[in-house]
Amino acid sequence: MARVVPILVLAVMFCTQVGCTISREIVDVAPPVQPRLENLEQNLTYTDPDEGRPDYIFASR
Amino acid sequence: MRRCAYRPVVLVFCAITCAAAAGCRLNPVTGSRELALVSQQQEIALGHQTHPNVIFMYDGEYHDPELNRYLGTIVMRLHACSHRREMPMEFTMLNTSVVNAFATPAHVYATRGFLARLQNEAQFAAVMGHELAHVAAGHTAKQLSTNLLTGLVLGVAGSAAGDSTGSRVAVGLGEASITLLGLSYSREQERQADRVGAYYMALAGWDPQQAIEMQRLLASMSQRRDTVLDRYLSTHPRTDNRVMEIQNVVQEKDLRSNRYVQGDGTYAERWDRRLGELRSIDRTFGPHDRGMELLDKSDYAGALSAANESLDMRADQPPFHRLKGDALLGLGRLAEAQAAYLEALAQDRRYVPANTGLGFVFVKQGKFAEAEKEFAIAAHGFPGSVAAHYGLGMTRYELGRYAEAVAPLEAVAGARPNDPDVHYRLAVCYDRTGRPADAYQSYQRALQSGLTGERKNHAQRRVRELEPLVSA
Numbered sequence: 078m079a080r081v082v083p084i085l086v087l088a089v090m091f092c093t094q095v096g097c098t099i100s101r102e103i104v105d106v107a108p109p110v111q112p113r114l115e116n117l118e119q120n121l122t123y124t125d126p127d128e129g130r131p132d133y134i135f136a137s138r
Numbered sequence: 139m140r141r142c143a144y145r146p147v148v149l150v151f152c153a154i155t156c157a158a159a160a161g162c163r164l165n166p167v168t169g170s171r172e173l174a175l176v177s178q179q180q181e182i183a184l185g186h187q188t189h190p191n192v193i194f195m196y197d198g199e200y201h202d203p204e205l206n207r208y209l210g211t212i213v214m215r216l217h218a219c220s221h222r223r224e225m226p227m228e229f230t231m232l233n234t235s236v237v238n239a240f241a242t243p244a245h246v247y248a249t250r251g252f253l254a255r256l257q258n259e260a261q262f263a264a265v266m267g268h269e270l271a272h273v274a275a276g277h278t279a280k281q282l283s284t285n286l287l288t289g290l291v292l293g294v295a296g297s298a299a300g301d302s303t304g305s306r307v308a309v310g311l312g313e314a315s316i317t318l319l320g321l322s323y324s325r326e327q328e329r330q331a332d333r334v335g336a337y338y339m340a341l342a343g344w345d346p347q348q349a350i351e352m353q354r355l356l357a358s359m360s361q362r363r364d365t366v367l368d369r370y371l372s373t374h375p376r377t378d379n380r381v382m383e384i385q386n387v388v389q390e391k392d393l394r395s396n397r398y399v400q401g402d403g404t405y406a407e408r409w410d411r412r413l414g415e416l417r418s419i420d421r422t423f424g425p426h427d428r429g430m431e432l433l434d435k436s437d438y439a440g441a442l443s444a445a446n447e448s449l450d451m452r453a454d455q456p457p458f459h460r461l462k463g464d465a466l467l468g469l470g471r472l473a474e475a476q477a478a479y480l481e482a483l484a485q486d487r488r489y490v491p492a493n494t495g496l497g498f499v500f501v502k503q504g505k506f507a508e509a510e511k512e513f514a515i516a517a518h519g520f521p522g523s524v525a526a527h528y529g530l531g532m533t534r535y536e537l538g539r540y541a542e543a544v545a546p547l548e549a550v551a552g553a554r555p556n557d558p559d560v561h562y563r564l565a566v567c568y569d570r571t572g573r574p575a576d577a578y579q580s581y582q583r584a585l586q587s588g589l590t591g592e593r594k595n596h597a598q599r600r601v602r603e604l605e606p607l608v609s610a
Contacts, residue, residue, distance in 0.1 A: 099330050111342070
């Protein structure tokens with residue numbers, strides 16, 4: 078069994094690569110209308126999804 | 139009944155065939171079908187699970203809400219141009235001098251060290267575009283799928299061999315999230331991310347020429363043997379190939395035309411103005427980083443001196459206080475170490491490495507109940523922390539709470555397979571909670587790992603006593 082395992086792992090890695098050569102194609106994207114880049118500072122819209130209180134926060138000491 | 143030796147092999151190939159047939163999906167970047175056994179929901183869940191581990195593997199978040207708003211807006215502008223804009227995305231700055239940027243599903247990160255070195259906004263857009271391209275092209279999902287299948291093979295093979303190690307290692311520590319951090323992309327995937335990232339930055343209005351300049355900047359830093367670059371350079375292809383790849387896509391899609399580039403396309407003045415404070419803070423980390431190296435070499439006096447040097451420049455950075463606490467702990471100056479860790483938490487109460495430090499101070503003072511509370515906070519905040527889980531298991535063991543000590547000690551045993559202390563404590567916990575077979579195995583592992591002294595005698599005696607029970 079010990080000899081079979083590395084062969085199986087290699088086989089799986091090979092199988093997952095078959096037919097998956099990366100294409101150079103880039104499908105065109107039509108981005109949404111956004112404010113001009115020159116005006117970025119007038120449109121700082123990003124808000125931290127957890128508002129600076131991430132999942133790992135816990136009751137204060 | 140005799141067990142067929144090739145049954146696991148058959149099982150594995152059946153599983154692969156089924157998985158491959160079920161798991162092909164359309165890659166939105168290339169329009170071609172690719173193997174993906176991980177759904178978008180699973181990807182996102184894994185990204186969230188990884189998030190706290192990422193933060194503390196890179197020494198905590200860099201807190202500057204205004205800068206975060208500016209940089210996050212840039213990231214979201216790029217993300218809106220990506221092929222997977224429906225995926226939620228969060229931007230986080232990491233408070234380390236290491237130069238790195240990376241993405242996990244639903245999260246993209248840049249380190250303070252990297253941000254301080256970039257020359258303009260467009261170079262930041264190039265870095266983030268590249269990382270968002272990895273997510274959009276499903277590189278993470280593909281790597282995870284490969285790992286999943288490889289794990290399946292090892293799992294089936296392991297169970298066929300009667301090995302319980304796999305299940306033991308899988309306990310705790312957010313193993314999947316740690317796996318995600320360990321993923322590295324192929325050169326072909328990196329080149330694709332370069333092409334697609336340059337496309338995104340151009341669509342969002344920045345000059346893709348700066349993606350090329352950014353590569354040259356990295357190359358020049360590398361020639362100066364900037365050691366903090368190690369991580370980024372070790373995971374990315376050589377500069378020449380990357381420059382060529384970007385040049386090709388710029389030409390093919392005419393990305394430098396007025397149709398795309400807005401204004402001067404670089405926004406260097408805006409960048410310098412916004413990044414001034416971060417660069418100033420970055421400079422104060424010089425002595426701290428040197429101190430961390432000294433700490434690794436157990437030069438506690440040198441580490442303390444370096445921590446104080448950084449603290450003389452700024453007192454608001456939790457890692458400086460933590461380094462001071464670690465150095466004082468090493469020197470046995472427990473009350474001062476405690477004060478330093480508390481100051482780190484006063485600066486940022488989410489900075490859980492300081493809780494781990496406090497835990498070890500309490501352990502040295504014999505205050506196990508107080509130590510356990512600190513380790514519990516640390517393990518909750520940083521699920522991948524071996525030190526916090528070790529502290530948690532060890533204090534519960536000392537408090538005689540053997541059943542509760544099992545899970546954290548099992549997690550540490552998976553991460554430190556040759557640590558006799560961990561295996562011995564785990565064995566005692568199994569022994570005291572009516573699990574003789576597990577106790578027998580752990581005593582043996584402790585002995586094989588080099589257990590010494592009175593514990594060795596105890597382990598040998600228990601192995602002899604448990605043997606008839608286990609073999610029966």
